[in-house]
Amino acid sequence: MTLFTTTDSPLGELLLVGEESTTTADGIALASLSLPGQKGGAQVQDGWRRDDQAFAGLAARLGEYFAGGLTTFDLEVTGRGTDFQRRVWAALDAIPYGTTTTYSRIAEQAGSPAAVRAVGAAIGANPLLVVRPCHRVIGANGSLTGYAGGLPAKRHLLALEGAIQAA
Known part of the structure; x- marks a missing residue:
């Protein structure tokens, strides 16, 4: 199931998209993080489910990063690419x-x-x-x-x- 949420940042509202995962503490594998107005950025699709709680840990880490307190992201990602x-x-x-x-x-x-x-x-x-x-x-x-x-x-x-x- 594809899940999404949005979170505020100094760059504007970020769109976080992920897939449910049983192998992570957060229960989510990040598939996309898009900025407002991003060229080719993700757009919410029919059938996606908003789940703010699933992304709460990542949203908190993003907040730490933007506050200057986090220098690396340790998270599971998913997605396609050559x-x-x-x-x-x-x-x-x-x-x-x-x-x-x-x-x-x-x-x-x-x-x-x-x-x-x-x-x-x-x-x-x-x-x-x-x-x-x-x-x-x-x-x-x-x-x-x-x-x-x-x-x-x-x-x-x-x-x-x-x-x-x-x-």
């Missing part, structure tokens, strides 16, 4: 809090150093914004480029983590 996307997403998961990396470094880590554009597409398809830190990927020249949640959200997250100075 083998290449999963390699790219694993590289994203390995980017330490408070740091940035480049698309070319992610391409190298994913085992496809010449596939920088494909890496960008895989990062753009990341369904788990914030918790899978695609916001930590920047251009080779240090510029903030591409973020499905918008560049102001990317800037906010990187400033929160101390990777860039707040504007």
